[in-house]
Amino acid sequence: MIDINDLRDSPEKYRQSQRARGADESLVDQIISGDTLRREAINRHESLRAEQNAFGKKVAAAKGEEKQELLASVKELAASVKAEGAKADALKAEQDALVRRLPNLIEDGVPAGGEDDFDVVKTVGTPRDFDAEGFTPRDHLEIGELLGAIDMERGAKVSGSRFYFLKGVGARLELALLNMAMDQAVNAGFTPMITPTLVRPETMQGTGFDVAHDAEIYRLAEDDLYLVGTSEVPLAGYHSDEIVDLSAGPTRYAGWSSCYRREAGSHGKDTRGIIRVHQFNKVEMFSYVSPEDAAEEHLRMLAWEEEMLAKVELPYRVIHTAAGDLGMSAARKYDCEAWVPTQDAFRELTSTSNCTTFQARRLNIRERVAKDDGSKGGTRAVATLNGTLATTRWIVAILEHHQNADGSVNVPAALRPYLGGLEVLPVL
């Protein structure tokens, strides 16, 4: 949720942000007029309430006849306090709903437009030239089956489409990848976390996901619990309603979790293999930082993602996502996309978002700030950021990029210690 005072002070930048996202800019003006109504209602209610409170003191002091008279005369006041209170509550709720609809204010330099309007920040490494090597690359599923690493058929038998088993060397490869990511994160100062994957609606909503309308979210209606699509959700909720101490620098968590996505709108897309599945595992970075440190932390997250990509020796590019593809909470987002040979395309492996103070305001996560004279001081919302370190999908790029003509796969050197020294994943 954005800062309503800031929006009132400078609405034009919010209108611009909405335009860049291709979103409804009239929402900004609806919020401003809603805010005026809300404040007027609060004033009416509170001054009546003050009157009632003063009256109450007189009643408490009075006795006998006098008290009875006072009681009789105050009934009407009590009724109007109640009525104005109800009106004020309704207007507050209305206003709150409007404000919550407004996505985060984008940062300067974010490209305007939709999914295809990203800027390429850089390209690292070179896709393999399989023609020059004299063989046609197999896709990750074909390789996965040759290695006995991926079993889609039985996944579908047991759980339905977009489910799979990772088996044998495939299971080991995933664990190796995630463990390597965890180790890197811990070495960088992150606190490792294994999180809940079912959360309450408030946690989901606070993180910026719409429990009521988001078609991606699995729901357990009977328990009013929601399966997370990323550990960003529990890690953001972790410090909700808390005042955190960031005076010694950012608080960083590396979350390991299974992630669940309904993929409701993607029928027919990426139906082969494990590119787009209902359940996968992920190591996610999550940082709480002071607002002025957010931009720097964002670049650090990107660097940590690139460090991981370098370790698995994949060619990739970094894109600066356009405003319309940002999602509710993000003010800026960078994706790293690895080259997938058989798709002749770059595919997203990581994504890092700077959510500035948007999530923290919804989740009520603050820090204490010192006054100018150095004394106590008030509180303010912190900034939150998240970024991917590794996911099941990485296996796709690793299998395809490092494959040999016979279907075996070379293990990147950095990953070998996590596979018991294995240098090649052999064909069965």
Add this chain to the structure above:
RNA sequence: GGAGACGUGCCAGAGCGGCCGAAUGGGCUUCACUGCUAAUGAAGUGUGGGGCAACCCACCGGGGGUUCAAAUCCCCCCGUCUCCGCCA
């Protein structure tokens, strides 16, 4: 799943339907005293909202209700603990 107890400020812990934003103790901050530390004394010490100045309003797990008035009474929800059962 069944039965019961509880949920108050940074912590511990009182609280009669009006005099409670809340006793008391501890902690913390500042000042005084002290050669330093300790000890002692004094004052201060929540958050959010509205005006944005004095001031006013709200908040005692969350949400409803009763009442002129609720931390205090009633209902629902959430959480914690204890016992029993169940599953390991």
